Amino acid sequence: MLPITLEWQVCPDGVRADFDVEGDKLFYLPRSERRTSRAYNVSDLSSPLVLNFLNSSSTVEKRANFFAAYGLLEKSVCTDDMVADALGVLDKAVKVGPLADHPERIAILNDLLSESTAMHLGFDYLGLNQTRRMVIRPRSLFDLMCAEIAMAAEVDAALTSCENCSRLFYTGHLTGRRNTARYCSDRCRAAANRKLAGGR
Numbered sequence: 001m002l003p004i005t006l007e008w009q010v011c012p013d014g015v016r017a018d019f020d021v022e023g024d025k026l027f028y029l030p031r032s033e034r035r036t037s038r039a040y041n042v043s044d045l046s047s048p049l050v051l052n053f054l055n056s057s058s059t060v061e062k063r064a065n066f067f068a069a070y071g072l073l074e075k076s077v078c079t080d081d082m083v084a085d086a087l088g089v090l091d092k093a094v095k096v097g098p099l100a101d102h103p104e105r106i107a108i109l110n111d112l113l114s115e116s117t118a119m120h121l122g123f124d125y126l127g128l129n130q131t132r133r134m135v136i137r138p139r140s141l142f143d144l145m146c147a148e149i150a151m152a153a154e155v156d157a158a159l160t161s162c163e164n165c166s167r168l169f170y171t172g173h174l175t176g177r178r179n180t181a182r183y184c185s186d187r188c189r190a191a192a193n194r195k196l197a198g199g200r
């Protein structure tokens, strides 16, 4: 598979949520003009952005924190309506599940992924020993997250919810976790064990 890579801008001074009374809309805005660039690669599924995004969707504050850490979904400001739409599509797509033994899921996933529009081909010098390589470049952070979902489907990674903190994570190939993993992290496994020990 060609490497999938995105150069994106993050806002080192953070992102705030602001309600525009006239437009009756909630916006996410960078707190300053400062930007730093950050490169993303879709190479494994141990901590994919798409699941970080879905895991941070419950409150406006958590959404703003996600954008501060990883950048906005699209280039400029984004409204909470856009964010809700994106979350809806991504949530449906991650829940389609592994494609192995389920050919009927392919059409469903194809439909959902067609919401992500442009990815283009390009080149960089980040191959083995800084050699030239061909890469796929998603257009935006949203498209990169769609690429992560496609990769999870490709390797039949299973979506799981942590038994301790309820965060979503993938298990199986390329995830760094066994298929049978019940906790998102060592920390959650230790916390669950402590709870069990305390409950005895």
Ligand SMILES: [Zn+2]
Residues within 6 Å of the ligand: 162, 163, 164, 165, 166, 167, 183, 184, 185, 188
């Ligand atoms: Zn957890």
